[in-house]
Amino acid sequence: MAEAVEHITTNRKAERDYALQDRLEAGVVLTGTEIKSIRQRHVRLEESFARVVRGEVFLYNCHITPYEQGNRFNVDPTRTRKLLLHRREIERLIGVMSRKGMALVPTKLYVKRGIAKLEVAIAQGKRQYEKRERIRQREVARELQRAVRQKR
Secondary structure, three states: OOOOEEEEEEOHHHHHHEEEEEEEEEEEOOOHHHHHHHHOOOEEOOOOEEEEEOOEEEEEOOEEOOOOOOHHHOOOOOOOEEEEOOHHHHHHHHHHHOOOOEEEEEEEEEEEOOEEEEEEEEEEEOOHHHHHHHHHHHHHHHHHHHHHHHHO
């Protein structure tokens, strides 16, 4: 039987700006009004990032719009949120993150069995020339497709 996974949002900038290597699924510690807002898809991951601090992983700058009917129970939309990972995964992250140029980037947010899950990727920042090269390759492929279409 397939699990019910409700896809909420993806971080499209992550693919463009980073070379993504390994991906992990993490739970997110939320308040009641935040999960309601997430289910309404009022979330932005673009500027967010994760860090390991004193043996715990935290998510920074993830914007969850306050729930409309939340009144006094609403919290700061960009507050720091704790990510739930297994001890072994955190220890592995500490080892990987100690290398220069490595980052922990959120790539996807979804609801699985009623619980908000965040997919984080271990990533290495791309250089500017690597980004330009990828754009150039995309344009060449597009030109090729146009030429094939015109020939038909």
